[in-house]
Amino acid sequence: MKRSAIFLRMIGLLGIIGMIVGGVTPALIPNNISFPYDTTRKIKGFYEEPENSLDLIFVGSSQLFSTINPAVLWREQGITSYVFAANEQNPRLSYYFIREALKYQHPKAIVLDMFYCDFDRIQREAVVRLNLDDMRWGRNKIGAILNNVPPDQWLSYFFPIMKYHERWSSLGEDDFREYSGRNPYKGWSPYGEDETESEVEVQRTPEEILKNKERKELNAEAMEWIERIFDYCEEEQIELIFLKTPNEDLACLPDGEEGYKEVEGQPYYNTISDLAEQKGIFFINYNVIMSGTGHNDVLTSQKVTSHFGHWYVGTHEVTDKRNLLEYSYWNEDAELGYEYIDEAKETEK
Amino acid sequence: MLLVSASYILFLTVVCIIFYLCPVKYRKLCLIPASLFFFVCGSGALVIWLLYAAAVAFWGGKGLGSQQEGPGRKAFLVMLVVLLLLPLIGFKWGALLENRLSGTQGFFAFAAPMGISFYTLAMIGYCVDIYRNECCAETNFWRVLLFCTFFPQIVQGPIARYPVLKETLYREQKFDYTDFCHGCQLILWGFFQKLVVADRLALLVDHVFAPERERTGFYVLIACFAYSFQLYADFLGCVNIALGSAQLFGIRLEQNFRQPYFASSIKDFWRRWHISLSSWLRDYIYIPLGGNRKGIVRKRVNLMVVFAVSGLWHGVGFHYFLWGLLHGLYQVIEDILPHSKAREKKTRLDILFYVFSCILTFTAVTFGWALFRADSTAHFIHLMRNLFAEWNPYIILDGGAFELIGITRTALVPAVIGLVMMFAVDIMHARQIRIRECIDRLWMPVRWVIYIGGVLLVLFTGIYGPGYSAAQFIYGRF
Numbered sequence: 001m002k003r004s005a006i007f008l009r010m011i012g013l014l015g016i017i018g019m020i021v022g023g024v025t026p027a028l029i030p031n032n033i034s035f036p037y038d039t040t041r042k043i044k045g046f047y048e049e050p051e052n053s054l055d056l057i058f059v060g061s062s063q064l065f066s067t068i069n070p071a072v073l074w075r076e077q078g079i080t081s082y083v084f085a086a087n088e089q090n091p092r093l094s095y096y097f098i099r100e101a102l103k104y105q106h107p108k109a110i111v112l113d114m115f116y117c118d119f120d121r122i123q124r125e126a127v128v129r130l131n132l133d134d135m136r137w138g139r140n141k142i143g144a145i146l147n148n149v150p151p152d153q154w155l156s157y158f159f160p161i162m163k164y165h166e167r168w169s170s171l172g173e174d175d176f177r178e179y180s181g182r183n184p185y186k187g188w189s190p191y192g193e194d195e196t197e198s199e200v201e202v203q204r205t206p207e208e209i210l211k212n213k214e215r216k217e218l219n220a221e222a223m224e225w226i227e228r229i230f231d232y233c234e235e236e237q238i239e240l241i242f243l244k245t246p247n248e249d250l251a252c253l254p255d256g257e258e259g260y261k262e263v264e265g266q267p268y269y270n271t272i273s274d275l276a277e278q279k280g281i282f283f284i285n286y287n288v289i290m291s292g293t294g295h296n297d298v299l300t301s302q303k304v305t306s307h308f309g310h311w312y313v314g315t316h317e318v319t320d321k322r323n324l325l326e327y328s329y330w331n332e333d334a335e336l337g338y339e340y341i342d343e344a345k346e347t348e349k
Numbered sequence: 350m351l352l353v354s355a356s357y358i359l360f361l362t363v364v365c366i367i368f369y370l371c372p373v374k375y376r377k378l379c380l381i382p383a384s385l386f387f388f389v390c391g392s393g394a395l396v397i398w399l400l401y402a403a404a405v406a407f408w409g410g411k412g413l414g415s416q417q418e419g420p421g422r423k424a425f426l427v428m429l430v431v432l433l434l435l436p437l438i439g440f441k442w443g444a445l446l447e448n449r450l451s452g453t454q455g456f457f458a459f460a461a462p463m464g465i466s467f468y469t470l471a472m473i474g475y476c477v478d479i480y481r482n483e484c485c486a487e488t489n490f491w492r493v494l495l496f497c498t499f500f501p502q503i504v505q506g507p508i509a510r511y512p513v514l515k516e517t518l519y520r521e522q523k524f525d526y527t528d529f530c531h532g533c534q535l536i537l538w539g540f541f542q543k544l545v546v547a548d549r550l551a552l553l554v555d556h557v558f559a560p561e562r563e564r565t566g567f568y569v570l571i572a573c574f575a576y577s578f579q580l581y582a583d584f585l586g587c588v589n590i591a592l593g594s595a596q597l598f599g600i601r602l603e604q605n606f607r608q609p610y611f612a613s614s615i616k617d618f619w620r621r622w623h624i625s626l627s628s629w630l631r632d633y634i635y636i637p638l639g640g641n642r643k644g645i646v647r648k649r650v651n652l653m654v655v656f657a658v659s660g661l662w663h664g665v666g667f668h669y670f671l672w673g674l675l676h677g678l679y680q681v682i683e684d685i686l687p688h689s690k691a692r693e694k695k696t697r698l699d700i701l702f703y704v705f706s707c708i709l710t711f712t713a714v715t716f717g718w719a720l721f722r723a724d725s726t727a728h729f730i731h732l733m734r735n736l737f738a739e740w741n742p743y744i745i746l747d748g749g750a751f752e753l754i755g756i757t758r759t760a761l762v763p764a765v766i767g768l769v770m771m772f773a774v775d776i777m778h779a780r781q782i783r784i785r786e787c788i789d790r791l792w793m794p795v796r797w798v799i800y801i802g803g804v805l806l807v808l809f810t811g812i813y814g815p816g817y818s819a820a821q822f823i824y825g826r827f
Contacts, residue, residue: 006526013797017804024809125815153815155355162355162814169759 043134045183056081060113067245070186071337078320083187090119091225096144109239120221184333216267246292384498395462403497414486501594507625522599535593542586544811549764550579566739613706653677763810
């Protein structure tokens, strides 16, 4: 047999195997769509927003997606926004989320969550998977993998079958449903009353936290990624705003091999405040403005978002889009977001 | 670099491409740097010990070849054997001594070069064969180096015999499409045996054999039998990958297994299991000790010695030694028991007796494997106590076994299907059916369906990827 024929046969055989594997693998990757606000809906939903339709994009961790409710910003100020965030997202992951967001949108500002501001280490695998599995393939996803995954695991991110081939025995109904369409919650997660236990025993009031003037230097690596985010936004001429959602003054630091610990946050947020001042950007630290629990419930989330909206309108020029026809779908989407708020208010009564 | 890894497949592909791009005359030469690279990936600077073994065998072999028969030549051979054994004993017993003295697994436990037990025996065999004038001493160092380092066999054998391997190892090799396809098929089958069968069974076995767990009755029984199959699939899988990899380069390694669990006696078992080691022990220890030529008592003593050495070769723990002695004892008992003469025409009773003998042998071997798998003799005794502590056969039916062990029934289904496939293949091999040649005769689309199905089966039901740490071949430790 001729060499070329052998070569062609091999390519053909590998091609067929590649096509089958490529076709089957997406069904094996976990499809987190059970609830309207699950991760897959958050990430994939972002891509469904019309291009350049968002005014603000919020990037960060679960503390952010439980606290910022874009429906409130729409109803109160006519601002279009999206919380493009995922669980336990640290600055090195946020950097790639921002790059990915700016590939499709040109917002007025990027609002970056600061809860993980001193988290210098690569996140544990489960978190990175949750953050990256639903991101679209491209330079940003490749960059995010190369910078957030230990080299010995790279292959399993580029070929997810290596990770998820075992899932055939536990596939559920959700895994066979293709997610499409907008995410009406715009990345927000309506949480009930937060039941997570705080490691900090004494709860401080915003006034007490404000008195703490101590400063702790940020880890060099975490700092480097925050600087990168700043440089990138500057390059793209998009405003960067630092945000700390109310969470009893906590910051998250890596601890042990794969774990993390929550520590008193104000010394870190004071440093961030200095950094923001030095860079000439805003830093809104809600720990010194109002009380919260980290994963804030629906009503606290409304309170914080409303406050943020008023502050933003007060400090920036904003075009109210509520009367624009092309944004009318926002009214329908916000309706769904407000259903949770109305229900929570009803329960509170 | 593990044999069952994407990096090995990549490595093999690159070596294959370079090999067949080289002029025919120089093809075999490029296997030396490839083998050294493979070894360095697994053992780093310890490659020095591999080079040491090759150098000792080469210079020693030349010396033996040039010397006249006499006591001086024998002394020289003894010296060579000692020189070759020193690193093996040093690393194996060094680890034990270190453990006993410091109570930890330290330098020696981790520093043993990959495949030291295998290449040491191969090199000793080379020297002894020259001494016995069964082959000529090699005058080209590179050829000895290739024999010593050839990468497919370095991890887990088979233990190469120079007079056999040299026939294909140094032959100028043109590309042979059939050989290449057969090599690929064997590698795929090896991956299947290791990743789908062995590593799935390991989920169950590792759970029950973990010293901290107190499983009793049928849990232990199931795990013991599962380990017999796991070890077979694991070792056979690795050997098939080795054989297949060698065949890609037109090199034939010797088959290491011949349906071992179809053996009707322990003696028969050792003619079928790890054939390269059994024959090595027979040719280089049992026969020099006198074999069966010096009376019945001496024969039995020799058997015990050979199996004690086999036990020590497998590991430095006392339980390995006991395992070796147990197999020696099995054979002595078999020797004492009356033998039935084989008849040309088998009656139904003969067949029934054969099946009964197979089951009995398999059970005896499984009992031995339990000792082999245990962490220590005390652990084995504890396991055996637990085995008889409870009568709970119902766990097989009510699913309790899976629940307690923490794995789903579904997780074991591919392993069971794989075992059935292995059993069918063993039956076909026993009937002299050459499966790969049968596949060759099939219509191409059917062949492709088999290849694609095989690859997909491994990809989707194999145990691999991040979080998977059981990838080391069991025999690779020895």
